[in-house]
Amino acid sequence: MTYVDLVLKQLSTDDEREALIGGDTRLTRAQARDLLFRLADGLVRRGVGPGDGVAAFVGNTPEAVLLTVAVHLLGARLVYVPPEPGTGELKALIDHAEVKGVVVDPAFSDRLDGWDLNDLPGEPAERPAAPDFTTVMYTGGTTGLPKLAVHRSDNRWTDRANTPPLNLLCNTLITHGSGSGGCRLALMTGSKLVLGPSAFDADTCVRLIREEQINATFFVPPMLYEVLDHPDCPGPQFGVVIVGGSALAPKRLRQAIEKWGPVINQGYGMTEAMAIAMMPPADIDFAKPDTLRTVGKANPVMEVETRDGDVWVRGPSVMEGYWGERPLAETADGWFNTGDMGHFDDDGYLYLNDRSKDVIVTGRTSDNVYSRLLDDFLVTLPGIRQAAAVAQPDEALGEVVHVFLVSEGPDVDVDRIRASVVAELGELYQPRGVTVVDRLPLTKVGKVDKRKLRSLFR
Template identity: 25%
Template sequence: MTGAAVEQRFATRRECHFGDRVMRCFVNRPESVQAMLAAAVETNPQGDAFVYEGERISYRALGEIAARVAANLADRGVSPGDRVTLVLRNGPAFMYALLGTLWLGGIAVPVNAREQGAGIGHIVADCTASAVIIEPDLLERLEATEAGRSIGRVFVDGDGVGAAEPFAALLGESASPVPVARPAEADTAVILYTSGTTGTPKGAMQTHLNITHSVIFWERCMGLRRGERSLLAVPASHVTGLMAIVFSMIRMAGCTVLMREFDAGEFNRLAAEERVNSTVMVPAMYKLCLMRANFDEVDLSAWRTGCFGGAPMPEATILEFRERLPHLELMNAYGATETCTVVTAIPPARQLEYLDSIGKVVDCVDILVMDEHGREMPPGETGELWIAGPVVIPGYWGDPDRTAEAFVGGYWRSGDIGSKDAAGFVRLHDRKKDLVIRGGYNVYSIEVENAIAYHEGVAECAVVGEPDPVLGEKIHAFVSVTDPSLDEARIREFCASRLADYKVPDRVTLQSAPLPRNANGKVIKRDLRVMLADGG
């Protein structure tokens, strides 16, 4: 593509959206996710839309199946605008359910399959889901909740159980086909639930405007090409997997190579066999790929770009990739559920030069560094990162109070403490208060603390992150007990019944003494971190 063609493809202008937000937007953008799918079907009908365990689904077939799912949902009373909760692992059912819901004009609500019953029930109730599509081994979790027992439409990716229909029933022909929806750009397409500093999950409303800009950002940052092949090794239910890979591949009429669960050796094999060009993972996953014996035995010459985020990548890992796979460009990027992923990225050529940076701000996005009084800080000074642009969501589903608290004048107050130097490189100096980033997953301390506090033998507890060379951080719980017979294994088992597995504490320190507190009665987590650093 010539320079003039690139300039025209990514031309921008100022527009007003979401009421009174004025922002710079890409002029040449799709109208919606549905429009992206229609374009892919038209331009690459026989091309692979996705590959899963040897099965190949073309764009023509994907469009036809999405239309059938939409019609069958409508036959069962699901209407445009209704929420459909997807508790599914990476696989064909996720793709069909996601795009079928959107074809109908519904709102897809993906949920991590590692979520426990309480979390699933909260999401189903909060978004007032019209239907749930779920893995068979997770149905029991749903049915254990009040919301799960009261929902009238449940579909299982397998044989039907009780009142739940098999998901296959949605794949057949319907006597009443429905036309593909044509939503407005401001309409919500997806709701992704993210825990806030209170630990209560809140639904980030990701609109078609947000998503279409997000995929253009990924195209620009990663140099994606028509017919790109990307390997999805992170959950499709996570904002990174959904935006950076699933929706971005549809934008490029490319192929998503689906892994049900990450395995480093299998990743290497699939990347070679499917001639994968790009992926997005957390640094620990890249390191595990290097450690597998088959890394040097398979042909990874097609793998062109690897993006990472959620934690810094050690210099040694970057250097090892340069030695063993010199053509692969690694790049760090930063984003959040509220920004539909990437808002900063480092040019791959400058990755080693700026190891301490999360990159420069991408097109159409504005990031301010603000002090506690809402005043912009000069270059190099630290403050809270406020983020604005067409990828920033309009707010949280059904939660005007937390929307008003988090969004100011079109900017999302990220809670991240960072700085921006005179050259425009952004750095993070601290994460959101009490946030532990474990293997790329955000784990809010208060959510884990609340789970532990339910144990009758616990007086109080506090959770902090413990540095780990592979995962970035592990979860360490300090627990003051009233029952001296409690041990670490029982605390972890108790948490495992209430939390997603990646939120279960890796280590537990038990004590009979109270936790350290300041004059205002607040736990001094700084002292706990010092204890860990001193070997406590």
Template identity: 30%
Template sequence: MDSGLDAAASRWEWLNLTHLVERAGLDPDRPAVIMDGTVRTYGALRERCRRVANGLLALGIGRGERVAVTSGNRIEYVETELGIAGAAAVMVAMSWRLAAQERISLLAHSQARVVFAEARFVAPIAAARAAGELPDLLRIVAFGDAAENVTEGADEEFEDFCAAAGTEVPACAPPRLDDPHEIIFTSGTTGSPKGAVWSHGTVLWNNIQQVMDFGLRPEHSNYVMLDLNYIGGRHDFTLALLHQGATVHVRRSGGFDAAEALDYITANAVSHVLWVPTMLYDVLRVLDATPYDTSGIEMIMCGGAPLSRDVAERARAAFPHTRFVQVYGLTEGGGTTTFVPDAYLTTKLGSAGKASLHNEIRVVDDAGASCAAGTVGEILVRGPAVTPGYWQDRDATAATIVDGWLHTGDLGHLDDDGFLFVAGRSKDLIITGGMNVYPADVEAVVRAHPSVHDVAVIGLPDERWGERICAVVEAEPGHIVDEAEIIAFCRSRLAGFKKPSSVRVVAELPRTLSGKVRKHLLRAEPYPPA
């Protein structure tokens, strides 16, 4: 039957990320982004985004060409991102924590045409370009001011770049919903990072999902304490709140200080925060010693690792007026792929929750069949906030996205109520004496010992058993970890084949920006034989 409609007409494909500042109805005088006392209203943010876009177009940056940003948190980050979107270019979000050669390698891999770089990163980039290592790099634009000596090696300074460009609507064909918006290099808990692509639609659907799942409103605000280059910095609360016309507060990168965070949040009536578990532990220690009025905090999102019962109960007591959501997200699958509603925080302890709005999850066995409740398998995700693939890596894309389902590489199970429990990365599975050991099971027990602040369980080569279990422990402040005591503690609470055969104490576990332990680095450390 002929419906009389044009099936090819796409009434939504013109949507793109610039609509966060270009849409009608925004209050131009409302604060959009605040940092270090500097306020960008929505009107000023729109103007700055247009200047960035027009500056890029003046350089001849074409549709889909890559523009990198390598900087710690700063107020210019958001306007640069939206300006790149306005020029229909693709942002390459790079961690400021990279070593110089890592940064240069990612610039080369992405064939970046322009890089917006913090002043301290400019000289090595300029040297690499001069040496012919970055043949595609046309322009280096430095964030900073004259006091930071930004001119050495840079082509121009950011404020000059913006001042030379106009504030008119960029004269280019706007990006479409499925066009790539950014490349985010994955955190690399299992090795070398890959460039996951987020389209304009991926970002917008992620925003819509969080607005609806978490009830975000224009009067809300958040305080960004994670790096903006990281998925948790922008894609958890931040862009979703800008989508609603709300206010985003940004903290400078590095050196989390729980007391400073509480001071700022309470003084500025911040309503929403994201803390990874290590941050929440520090916050609770401060609250144990110093009272704060936390009644204005409406929601705390926690992700990166499950909360222990002790921490969940302490958090409940410390923030009696606050909704808690525990989330499971990944660079390829959206900022909040699943979440545990506040009402289930303690009754579904350790769970990653149920699928977020518009998402679907499955747990499958090696043959791809759905696992029964309680049976561990690989976690699969499908939804509009899932990556379309990896940048210039068709093989990795084909292996990871099969029939529309993202194969996460994470192991987990669903309980009888459909709540997801994550057991760990498939590459972290320990096989000892032919028995499968999921590190999360052992970690939950070791973490319950009063002398243990946090733990990562890894498998080490063993001539007899194939692998042996090692618990790498951070001590609770003021406590001494005794190896024999930890092993005995586990022996009484775990099957014999699951207990650690050794315990190693470290000052600090190596982590990604999301708080996940980089176990491949722990396994690479030299260990004495059992």
């Protein structure tokens, strides 16, 4: 049984119960089921069958969510295409993915030609779910050239079918891991799925939480920070909040727990290897500061190792490989180097030091500055809301530390910040440059875009 079977089962009961909400659209279970089969019929009429590739260039809408299920229903290969790339890269990406066609959200039609999502639905022809399907996901591209990660169908998601129904708000793009996974979980558990806009907006998020009585959601850290800083930040109404995608500052984690209670779950994963580790609320102890820094213990079904400081993983949530390249099983016995640097403590908790590409190599002996460690410390200083440390080229030292700060007010005492960093982390971590900005640039996934910050020095 696949997750699609479970979705069909949920959509076949309690017809008038709301299933999908996004923008001005509100679909009951019966309406969602009808549209799902109509979308599948539209794909079949365009020649899509088992194994064929269908690219989805879509935003956060109910129709787009059901489209992704329809592709899997037919046993086809779903290729998620998020809006990050430029037009030229989009076309090259789709050519590389070898798809039968591209379904395009009307809002994106000026960037790419394809099958209009609104024109796709045909007749509501019911079909049994195919036993196998494939999902291909565009990597975030924060550490190098984007690729297409291939995930085969498996039963990981069906293990969660007994989760009680929730009112779940999806804040991230449905074409990325957390968004697609959250949508899948909501549909197969009979939850009410509420879609935030494709471009995250804290005002809208806070409003939806209140109006839709949201009790479950997930954020990447910058989204979480904006909601915590919002004047109408909601109170303790959540049963579960999942945070992942990038490092979460311990100070902000403490703030979220104090605001909402022990409901914050930190998830560690990535496009190529989802659900690597989880830190549940019960394991967090304010009296033990390290519990605010760890990403938790390894997923029981995953193998996780550190080799020379690099985190390697193997297991069912690891991709098969990159599209067009040899599978991991042939090249590395299924093991995948995450690109993260970390270590385990004696109790089996995993700590991430930094992304390998974000380490700043500086000093006369070319030592490593872990930018995440500096980011986490800077936000503990009075008046600093967000921070991002990056490498700035330097003729004498190769690289020096430059920090970008979002402050609560216009006056920032740079000398005090430097002195505080040296006192806490040592001379090596001292910022040689400090830039105060209104906000940090984010990728479409919502992560701080350090590659863009580094490009400012070229």
